[in-house]
Amino acid sequence: MIAQTLKKKVNGTRLNGFSQDEIGDDHLCSGLQTPLKKDAFLITDKEKIEKISYLFAEIMNTMGLDLTDDSLKGTPNRVAKMYIDEIFSGLNPANKPEITLFENKYEYNQMLVEKDITFYSNCEHHFVPIIGKAHVAYISSGKVIGLSKLNRIVQYYAKRPQVQERLTNQIGEDLKSILQTEDVAVIINAKHLCVSSRGIKDDTSATVTTFYSGKFSNQSKIVELQNYLKL
Secondary structure, eight states: OHHHHHHHHHHHOEETTEEHHHHTTOOOOOOSSOOOOTTTTSSOHHHHHHHHHHHHHHHHHHTTOOTTSTTTTTHHHHHHHIIIIIITGGGSGGGSOOOOOEEOTTOOOSEEEEEEEEEEEEETTTOOEEEEEEEEEEEOSSEEOOHHHHHHHHHHHHSSEEOHHHHHHHHHHHHHHHHTOSOEEEEEEEEEHHHHSSTTOOSSOOEEEEEEOGGGGSHHHHHHHHHHHTO
8 A cells, every 4th residue: 555655656746747657767857956855954964874774774674684684784874874975975065075266377278188087976766876987178267276176076966866967067067167167068978777787788888978168169179179088
């Protein structure tokens, strides 16, 4: 009875005019912002860990696992801490990396490319990993940031339940704001385990998404960037 009630509630929700059954495994994105409740941060991370630990124990119990076993009894708390402190830590704005801008005293006015930024995210539809590489480029408008901050921005947005299209745009829009320039490009190439480990079980395909803004909307700049990525 409980399962039937829950199924009716899930199937009754609609996203972009489609029911959950109609969506199926399609990766629809509801917008640029990660969908968060207004009261998402009314309880502390410690309280969230305690609640998730309790609820995950219920999931394991429902699956028939013996939580008195030495190997399993600590799993609910480990999963809860992993969710809050690690793989979904990007949900909390308090974890956003602090960025310091510097004057472009080098007078370097060509594109700067940080490529092959490895990231791990999770598909928001199945909560299984997305593993990929991000390539980020920008042209300074007079300000620069430390190279490692580009990596940290990618990681911040990756560490939340995600859709790759949203992840790409979030990184691009945030870099435009931080760097005070329109000239930003983001390319992401990733493998989705919701495709390779379940469902269609295609282990060879990958997904590529791009964000081109300002001067990077010019085809010659795109070609220049792609040539850098081949080096």
